[in-house]
Amino acid sequence: xxxxxxxxxxxxxxxxxxxxxxxxxxxxxxxxxxxxxxxxxxxxxxxxxxxxxxxxxxxxxxxxxxxxxxxxxxxxxxxxxxxxxxxxxxxxxxxxxxxxxxxxxxxxxxxxxxxxxxx
Amino acid sequence: xxxxxxxxxxxxxxxxxxxxxxxxxxxxxxxxxxxxxxxxxxxxxxxxxxxxxxxxxxxxxxxxxxxxxxxxxxxxxxxxxxxxxxxxxxxxxxxxxxxxxxxxxxxxxx
Numbered sequence: 001x002x003x004x005x006x007x008x009x010x011x012x013x014x015x016x017x018x019x020x021x022x023x024x025x026x027x028x029x030x031x032x033x034x035x036x037x038x039x040x041x042x043x044x045x046x047x048x049x050x051x052x053x054x055x056x057x058x059x060x061x062x063x064x065x066x067x068x069x070x071x072x073x074x075x076x077x078x079x080x081x082x083x084x085x086x087x088x089x090x091x092x093x094x095x096x097x098x099x100x101x102x103x104x105x106x107x108x109x110x111x112x113x114x115x116x117x118x119x
Numbered sequence: 120x121x122x123x124x125x126x127x128x129x130x131x132x133x134x135x136x137x138x139x140x141x142x143x144x145x146x147x148x149x150x151x152x153x154x155x156x157x158x159x160x161x162x163x164x165x166x167x168x169x170x171x172x173x174x175x176x177x178x179x180x181x182x183x184x185x186x187x188x189x190x191x192x193x194x195x196x197x198x199x200x201x202x203x204x205x206x207x208x209x210x211x212x213x214x215x216x217x218x219x220x221x222x223x224x225x226x227x228x229x
Contacts, residue, residue, distance in 0.1 A: 012196065036212075037220075042222055044122060044208065044221070044222050045157075045159075045208055045210075045223070046218060046220065047166065047210075047218040047219060061120075061217060062120070086193055095164055095165075103153070103154060103170070103171075104151065104152070104153020104154070104170065104171065104211075104212045104218075105129050105153070105155040105167060105170035105171070105210075106155070106157075106167065106210075107170075107176065109164040109166070110164065111164055112162045112164050
C-alpha cells in the first residue's frame with residue numbers, strides 16, 4: 001500500500017536550518033510529484049511547493065523567498081525539504097503528499113513533522 | 120496568492136445536509152477543474168474527499184459531493200453523521216502554476 005513516512009519532530013533555534021524527510025513506498029516514485037505543505041498552530045494549510053520526481057521540475061511558493069530547497073533521493077524513494085534561516089513564523093507541522101502530475105489533488109499524505117523554532 | 124475563502128464554521132444536526140462554500144477567483148477555482156476537498160481531524164494529516172471538482176475517490180462515502188458555480192466551489196455533506204465533525208479545506212490549482220488552500224471550515228454536528 002502507498003505510504004509516506006516523515007521524519008520526527010525538530011526543535012531549532014532562530015537562524016538555524018532544518019531538513020525534513022519523506023520516505024515513500026508502495027508506488028513508482030518517479031511517476032509522481034511530492035508536494036509540501038505546512039500548518040502553523042491553529043492555522044490553515046499553506047502550500048509550499050512541489051518536486052516532480054520524474055522530470056525534476058520544482059516549484060516553490062513565493063512566501064519561502066529562497067529559504068527552501070526541495071531534494072529527492074530516487075534510489076531511496078525519499079523526498080526532502082530543507083529550510084534555512086528559521087524564524088518563529090516557521091513553527092508548524094510540515095506535510096508531504098503524493099500528487100500525480102496534472103491532476104490537481106494530493107491523494108496520500110505523510111503523517112506530518114512538527115518543527116518548533118524557539119530560543 | 121490569497122487563500123480561498125471558506126466560512127469559519129458550519130453546523131448541522133445528524134441526518135441533515137450542510138454545504139461548505141469555497142470562494143476563489145477566475146485565476147483559480149473558476150479557471151481549472153483542479154479543485155479538491157480535504158477532511159482533517161485534530162492532529163491528523165488531511166485526507167482526500169473530492170478531486171476534479173466533483174469526483175470522489177474510491178472509499179469515500181457517497182454522502183460527500185462537490186460542485187462549482189463560477190468562481191465558487193462547494194462541498195455538500197448529506198445525512199450528517201457525528202463522525203463528520205472535522206475541519207474541511209478546499210484547494211485549487213492556480214494560473215500562477217501554484218496551489219492555494221482555503222481558510223478551512225470547522226463542521227460541528229449538534
